Amino acid sequence: MPERDIIAWSALISGYSKNGYDFFAFNLFVEMVRQGFRPEAATLVGLVPSCGRLELVFQGKSLHGFGVKAGLDRDSKVKNVFTSMYAKCGDLEGAEILFEEMVDKGVVSWNTMIGACGQNGLFNEAMVMFKKMREQAVEADSVTVLNLISANADHEIIHCFAIKTGIVNDAFVINSLVCVYARCGDSESAELLHKSLPQENLVSLTAIISSYAEKGNVDMVVACFAHCRQLDMELDAIAMHSILHGVKDPAYIDVGLAFHGFGIKTGLCIHCLVASELISMYSKFNDVEAVFALFSEMQEKTLSSWNSIISACVQVGRAGDALELFCQMNMFGHDPDAITIASLLSGCSQLGYLQFGKKLHSFVFRNNLEVDNFIGTALIDMYIKCGSIELAERVFKSIKEPCLETWNTMIIGYTVCGFENKALTHYAKLREQGLKPDKITFLGVLAACIHAGSVDEGRRYFQSMTEEFGIALSLQHYTSMVALLSRTGYFEEAFSFIRDMDFDPDSAMWGAVLDACCIHQEVKLGEYIAKKLYLLDHRNGGLYVLMSNLYASKGMWNDVARVRQMMKDTGGDGYLGGSLIELNNNS
Template sequence: MVDALKLFHTMPQPNIISWNIIISGYNQSALFLDSSKIFSRMLSLGFEPDEITYGSVLSACTALRAPIFGKQVYSLAVKNGFFSNGYVRAGMIDLFAKSCSFEDAFRVFRDVSCENVVCWNAIISGAVKNEGNWVALDLFRHMCYESVLPNSFTLSSILTACTALEELNIGKGVQGRAIKCGAGDVFVGTATIDLYAKCGHIEEAVKEFLQMPVRNVVSWTTIISGFVQKEDSISALKFFKAMRAVGAEINNYTVTSVLAGCAKPAMIEEAIQIHTWILKSGFYLEAAVGAALINMYSKIGALELSELVFGDVGTVKNLGAWVAMISAFARNHNRGGAIEIFQRMLQEGLRPDNFCASSLLSIIGCLYLGRQIHCHILKTGLLWNVSVGSSLLTMYSKTGSLQESYKVFVQILEKDNVSWASMIAGFVEHGCADQAIQLFGEMLLEKIIPDQMTLTATLTACSALSTIRKGKEIHGYALRFGVGKDTLVGGALVTTYSKCGALELANRVFDMLPQKDQVACSSLVSGYAQAGYIDTAIMRFLDMLMADLAVDSFTVSSVLGTIALLNRSDIGTQMHGWITKMGFDLDVSVGSSLVTMYSKCGSIEDCRKAFDQIEKPDLIGWTAMIVSYAQHGKGAEALSFYDHMRKEGIKPDSVTFVGVLSACSHNGLVEEAYIYLKSMANDYGIEPGYRHYACMVDLLGRSGRLNEALSFINNIPIKPDALMWGTLLAACKLHGDIELGKLAAKRVMELEPCDAGAYVSFSNICADVGQWEDVLKIRSLMKGSGVKKEPAWSFV
């Protein structure tokens, strides 16, 4: 261009053609700013531009993302009589569409009735690029109605819209039109392959590919990507091998698609072979390929190889490699590594992008650090990006700061389904299910169509509130928007109906699901068990096994809970055998459920065996074992387990302390129990609750220290409930303390007038000491209050 410009300046009388050539030359060399400068100089010298000039300059404005200058150029074109020129209008439509101003583009298109296919192509392509795929299809119908003959560019754009909408039938119609009008070139063929592949018809995609007379790098890459999307990595590699064999051009997109296909733990050897080929072929220096290699190794689980690649390609200029490395650490839950790379980025003067910030926020578990990153995001202006905003509000929610999470949510200008779903899920996780449902209502008022993720989060809120009416409303929305039979939404509906006790509806939704996942199955099993239909729950589980449905640890734990309710150790033993066979016995949640089941079935030895099989017991497993020992009167073993748990570095929770205090009660360890009670608040910040205080009352009562128990009840910081007074009443009966028993019985009957146990216990105390008049009075009072004693029963 330097030589061309020198020659241009030697021309004694340059004309419009020579000016157009120099402007087009700059465009072809991607020197768009120089192109605009030459145009300005041309105008200053008094030359009149033509349609070629205006079209070329508008193309430069599009590349420069300079809509204001483009508007000035277009205004000049309109003023000089090029208002209806298709080439000029197409350039302006393209400029507006690529500047995210599709409404302005559409206004330019509609200003003049046009039969120029270039204008139609520009507006249709603009609609597709702005995700207005239905608008693009509607424009295509109008184009055909006005008898404007589409070309291959039009048809490939429409096929792209059909692919985005997964409208296979419409796409087939467009393909038929392409064949009919003879526009089936390589671009249309490639778009057709992409349509079939992304709609899940990879066999049809292969058929179209093999029928193509000419294939380019895009068509090869499209079919390889189709196999990767279908998770058929072997076929993707076969086509890549065939592509190399015929000497077809290979570009960055081809290589990154192949690397995505190799990102599986089972394909480590193939991944290393592809890596070797990349080194040999020279693609290693490409930024996108380096980032893809880092991602591939991280998904395989070879983080050390990701770091090795980063050491080679992670130059200051290659921002993609830095972002990929942060994502790799985040994917492998290596928080320290991700933060270190982020700090190095800032030291190198690199500015993190949206994806980098979102990846980093996804693993932040510290509120202080999260706030620091929030400050940096504010400083760099990334907060206005919806993905970053959603990640930020999720981070605050995970770290327990719901109020700050909601503040971030409010600040997001253009909220998408992810941000709404994240905020709704945050409310649910923090026990604010009513606010979650209210937020869903606000979303509908904003005329945002909920997706599967949003509906699922809202249904979780309905489950927490056990509100079947709202659940039915959400079900209606799901059916209306065509996702009622979606596996994710369907599973959430089954859970909601099960937890609300509407088992018939839960069963109906379950049977309608085309693909039944573990969540839906487990919810149905749990629903039947909690409603008391234990046999049905077990039969449903057997149906799952017979149908070869995938069973996860959550489902198995639900079934074990059901068996525990049945108190059937024989079924439990059979289930344990199946669990061991399937390899679930090492899972911590299943192991904990086995401990609980054997405990309720009365076999403490089997409890211990099940616990010892757990690979890495968590707090739930340890607590289940402590509670089991305590319930079986083995207080010393329970306390020994508690000490062992603390040595393992596991912090107890409130449930653990219920087991510990219960163990003290069975062993008569009064002073030790006081120490544990103080330790709850002082060492672990856990405020004692009703069950903890009831355990202490039980311990003091069993030890005969009834007055101390009464004093303890009167001095606790919370209002005593019926359980505490009932525990004291039982102790009074045991030790024959009539006066204190009367007081305890009176308090129980005040708090729970319908508690038959209090009347009976008080009556028995009086009977034991021969106060038969008082017995008759209590029986009469019981009869007058309408309280009836349930007859006793036994499993034996």
């Protein structure tokens, strides 16, 4: 251009900014000023959004100072972009000061502040800001609704508001509501909303697929996939990832293989996101060869893909391979994140690698990684399974606000390590903190009652599950109560529990009763239970070991020999076992 005016400069700066070339946009602005051009309000409106990240906060503040000096900050559009910039950089105080300075606050200004509160996790403040906006008689628009949804506002209330104001007809609003309903597990409402769209799109369909996938409803995932194909929609990597995420049950291995084939045909398998999910899927099928083959074929091995294969190895019981892969990952220059650490800690738990687990703990400290609930729970679990309850306690105390899962891990850990009273005391502290226990909590509490022989306490906890907390009883909870009652000699009450429950007793439940028969030397009852166990699983080695011990406790040596012979006939000898000793970081 032989002559460039401020409009041309502003257009080019805005173009760089909108397309993600943030530093180019800022440098272009500096060059423009050096050449003697005086920026206009539109120039700053086009440039400032590119400074909405921490790396460019200094440049953003410099622009703000420049705008004030040039008198451009009085323009409401300029104030809005600076308010948004401060909010995106985490400086909500600066954003509020600018907002309060505005004389004429339009819907854009209010939307900026509502979005700012939501972006910084101040969800209640976002709703307060919305109410103030309504009090000022400012009409909301689709952006207002989208910001409220992002701020985790009650989606049903926002949906009602959108219907009342007519904003629900906006396609972006419908898409967002579909996504939030799907994310909350209400797939039916998500589908109904999706059908109201003037034109179906892949974004909302992917959200619905993801919702069904999270529930493990493979049939509906396949139905949604078929619907996409009928509409001639080209699936992207995110949609494919959502579909594969739903194939968790090995019973659906054929479906998983079919989708893998579709991924190869469409070229989606080359995407790291899809390849990582395929690795996760095959690990659920215990197909380690497929896992390694997929990983080796990946063109670009990102941290996410390394995490996927490390996690897969741990899931299939090959923790040793996981640790070797971790070493390779380091050689390729990838630093582990919280997910890597958690997977490796789980591997250490499997192998009893206490020293390696301590090194991972040290790595967390050296790299200033926050010991939050995610990493903290993994560390606690590792220390417990490696037999170091003191270190587990130390980690627990270092977590500022332990979540329920972390409390549950400690309760179960105390029980496993033989500190039943501490487990029950820990449960009392959990309640003092105002946390509501779940079914896992009570499995740990009932296990503590079993080890302590506390029948009355066990009955009380079992009763409180349904009456106080409304928790649905599972077969595991009934098994725990049957084990508690039978171990303490209340066999009639234990059988009453078995008769009254809505489940069929499994081998674990009968095994618990048979174990109690050994403790109380109840031979006749033990033989009756052994027959039930034999019909359920005649190859269960525990059955023969328990019966052998029962006969031995009464001196019935001929029967002991008979049971041992039966065990040998099924392929076991009752003497096999294994111990693990860690020496110089090797097992």
